[in-house]
Amino acid sequence: MSLDMTTPIPPVIGGPKTVIGIQDVTKIYQTGSVEVAALGGVSLRIDEGEYVAIMGPSGSGKSTLMHIIGCLDVATAGSYFLAGEDVSGLSENELAVIRNKRIGFVFQQFNLLTSLTAWRNVELPLSYAGVPKAERKRRAVAELERVGLGDRVEHKPTELSGGQQSRVALARALVNAPSLILADEPTGALDSKATADVLNVFSDLHRAGHTIVLITHEEDVAARAQRVVRLRDGFIESDTSNLVGGA
Amino acid sequence: MGWLETLRTSWDAIRSHRLRSGLTMLGILIGIAAVILTVGLGEGAQQQVSSAINALGTNLLVVTPGSSTTGGVRGGSGTSVSLTASDATALGDKSVAPDIQAVAPSNSRSESLTAGSTNWTTSVVGTTPDWLGVRARTVDVGRFLTNQDISGEAANVVLGPSTAQELFGGADPVGRTVTIGNIPFTVVGVLASEGTSSAQNQDDQAVVPISTASDRIFGGSTRTSVQSIYVEATSADTLSAAYQEANQELLTLHHVTDPTAADFTIASQESLLSTATSVSKTLTILLGGVAALSLLVGGIGVMNIMLVSVTERIREIGLRKALGASPTLIRRQFLVEASVLGLAGGLLGALLGIVGALVLPGLISSTITVSPTATVLAILTSIAIGMAFGVYPASRAARLAPIDALRSE
Numbered sequence: 228m229s230l231d232m233t234t235p236i237p238p239v240i241g242g243p244k245t246v247i248g249i250q251d252v253t254k255i256y257q258t259g260s261v262e263v264a265a266l267g268g269v270s271l272r273i274d275e276g277e278y279v280a281i282m283g284p285s286g287s288g289k290s291t292l293m294h295i296i297g298c299l300d301v302a303t304a305g306s307y308f309l310a311g312e313d314v315s316g317l318s319e320n321e322l323a324v325i326r327n328k329r330i331g332f333v334f335q336q337f338n339l340l341t342s343l344t345a346w347r348n349v350e351l352p353l354s355y356a357g358v359p360k361a362e363r364k365r366r367a368v369a370e371l372e373r374v375g376l377g378d379r380v381e382h383k384p385t386e387l388s389g390g391q392q393s394r395v396a397l398a399r400a401l402v403n404a405p406s407l408i409l410a411d412e413p414t415g416a417l418d419s420k421a422t423a424d425v426l427n428v429f430s431d432l433h434r435a436g437h438t439i440v441l442i443t444h445e446e447d448v449a450a451r452a453q454r455v456v457r458l459r460d461g462f463i464e465s466d467t468s469n470l471v472g473g474a
Numbered sequence: 475m476g477w478l479e480t481l482r483t484s485w486d487a488i489r490s491h492r493l494r495s496g497l498t499m500l501g502i503l504i505g506i507a508a509v510i511l512t513v514g515l516g517e518g519a520q521q522q523v524s525s526a527i528n529a530l531g532t533n534l535l536v537v538t539p540g541s542s543t544t545g546g547v548r549g550g551s552g553t554s555v556s557l558t559a560s561d562a563t564a565l566g567d568k569s570v571a572p573d574i575q576a577v578a579p580s581n582s583r584s585e586s587l588t589a590g591s592t593n594w595t596t597s598v599v600g601t602t603p604d605w606l607g608v609r610a611r612t613v614d615v616g617r618f619l620t621n622q623d624i625s626g627e628a629a630n631v632v633l634g635p636s637t638a639q640e641l642f643g644g645a646d647p648v649g650r651t652v653t654i655g656n657i658p659f660t661v662v663g664v665l666a667s668e669g670t671s672s673a674q675n676q677d678d679q680a681v682v683p684i685s686t687a688s689d690r691i692f693g694g695s696t697r698t699s700v701q702s703i704y705v706e707a708t709s710a711d712t713l714s715a716a717y718q719e720a721n722q723e724l725l726t727l728h729h730v731t732d733p734t735a736a737d738f739t740i741a742s743q744e745s746l747l748s749t750a751t752s753v754s755k756t757l758t759i760l761l762g763g764v765a766a767l768s769l770l771v772g773g774i775g776v777m778n779i780m781l782v783s784v785t786e787r788i789r790e791i792g793l794r795k796a797l798g799a800s801p802t803l804i805r806r807q808f809l810v811e812a813s814v815l816g817l818a819g820g821l822l823g824a825l826l827g828i829v830g831a832l833v834l835p836g837l838i839s840s841t842i843t844v845s846p847t848a849t850v851l852a853i854l855t856s857i858a859i860g861m862a863f864g865v866y867p868a869s870r871a872a873r874l875a876p877i878d879a880l881r882s883e
């Protein structure tokens with residue numbers, strides 16, 4: 228099942244259902260009079276149930292790509308089809324529903340609300356999904372238990388360690404049971420034990436059929452994925468299948 | 475997410491930023507309280523003046539020295555000796571002025587009254603027996619002044635009920651002695667209370683014969699002149715006829731050929747009222763303007779805090795959007811938050827204003843009437859301020875791409 232992805236692949240195609248279809252996407256930042264091309268033209272296809280690691284040096288555009296995939300940012304040019312649907316044609320309110328129900332995003336900087344306790348942070352996506360209050364708390368606490376924070380439910384982010392905060396962010400991404408999970412260096416702040424726990428969570432999710440895309444700098448984290456996409460200076464450098472790895 | 479849920483989220487946000495929320499509310503609170511108090515002060519003054527003038531009665535004319543040229547005061551003429559006791563006598567002549575029922579010249583001055591060891595300063599009115607009927611007063615105990623009192627320059631005094639209370643407590647004052655300007659006066663009667671609270675000063679005065687007052691208490695120019703002449707028409711319908719007769723008679727007596735150059739002014743209750751209300755309306759508008767200005771200043775403060783608060787929370791807005799909050803929902807959340815702050819500040823301000831309206835009159839001896847219209851308007855304004863300056867920047871932030879909002883400083 229090795230795929231050679233060096234040539235662009237049209238977004239809509241037969242075979243396994245395509246979740247992410249990106250074609251010639253560029254992202255140009257205008258800083259004063261200087262233009263920075265964070266993405267120089269990226270085409271990428273990720274199918275349903277895939278477990279993909281994105282690697283690359285700092286500043287190569289990994290986070291930028293991830294934000295576009297997560298509908299948090301819009302590309303300067305190029306097209307993006309999410310599950311066969313052209314994202315650029317969606318209204319803000321439709322995008323909100325997609326971010327809420329279909330995508331779980333773990334930010335590189337966690338982005339927790341400091342005024343809310345851990346479980347109140349985790350329940351946020353549920354409240355936007357209209358889940359009743361009692362069920363929200365139950366599910367938020369269950370999700371925190373899954374990432375090993377069952378005893379930190381009432382703590383505020385400032386009362387948690389960096390690793391604990393990243394796990395709250397993970398619990399929040401998972402709480403609405405999204406089919407697509409995007410994680411920007413979810414293990415960056417974790418020790419080897421916590422890293423293993425989090426990776427086991429991802430493996431479980433992968434086995435359950437979720438599509439996972441994660442950014443990492445660590446080869447052994449990438450080794451757990453099925454496929455590794457390497458970026459350099461805003462371009463895909465390589466896209467290889469992990470024959471030995473996989474979950 | 476329903477409205478109730480949104481309300482809860484907003485309430486959490488307000489509570490988790492206590493200082494900021496408190497400052498926002500304080501700005502609105504002070505503005506609203508200021509509006510209520512100043513507008514109330516103006517309206518209170520207006521009512522006070524109106525009811526004092528209403529207490530004069532409908533068929534009364536008041537003649538005062540000096541002229542009132544339209545729209546201004548001719549300086550100094552009011553102090554000249556232009557009304558005399560003989561003017562009053564002439565106006566009382568039925569053959570000259572058939573529509574005039576009674577005439578009462580009057581001089582008054584503030585004097586210190588002493589009864590035993592008790593001192594009380596009040597307005598001493600020197601007048602004639604007709605004063606009682608002209609001013610529509612009645613005597614409660616004892617009798618009023620008589621013509622003999624006038625002709626004999628009797629040292630007799632009739633006290634207002636409040637004055638009697640102040641000087642003698644509950645005891646019957648009739649027959650007792652009150653010293654006014656070193657002259658011992660005998661109390662011959664006590665007036666019945668006017669009853670209305672707004673006309674308190676009507677109950678606090680001492681009435682003495684005009685002859686005694688002029689010659690023995692006031693002295694000076696009051697020996698020949700009078701400060702005012704109260705003229706009672708035979709009925710409310712003959713008021714304008716009485717006015718004409720009094721005017722003509724006085725012009726003749728004073729040898730004035732040009733009516734516009736008259737050295738006296740005749741005012742009716744109605745004309746006094748319209749002048750007074752227009753004056754106090756101006757006062758109310760002026761005070762209201764000052765209050766509106768303070769509300770505006772408060773509003774600018776609120777705007778500042780709201781803008782800072784929303785800017786501070788653009789990251790939060792970005793995150794909420796990233797987690798699935800629609801722009802509609804974000805707008806709604808900030809709308810509710812701003813309204814809650816505005817409403818809370820407005821209600822607390824109204825409360826403070828009303829409490830102030832109850833407490834302050836005791837300290838500054840003026841009436842404050844809380845106007846419901848001004849109160850409601852002020853509260854609505856406060857909500858509008860909160861919304862305008864809280865919701866607009868929030869909804870602008872809600873239009874940003876989540877990641878741009880998240881990256882903002």
Ligand SMILES: Nc1ncnc2c1ncn2[C@@H]1O[C@H](COP(=O)(O)OP(=O)(O)OP(=O)(O)O)[C@@H](O)[C@H]1O
Pocket residue numbers: 256257258263264265283284285286287288289290291292335881
């Ligand atoms: N808002 C922005 N304005 C201007 N330039 C930006 C902005 N965001 C990112 N960039 C630039 O785009 C490039 C890619 O940034 P990106 O955050 O995607 O890198 P990354 O691969 O995630 O790096 P890291 O591994 O350090 O997280 C960088 O050169 C960065 O300077």
Ligand SMILES: [Mg+2]
Pocket residue numbers: 289290291335411
């Ligand atoms: Mg990054």
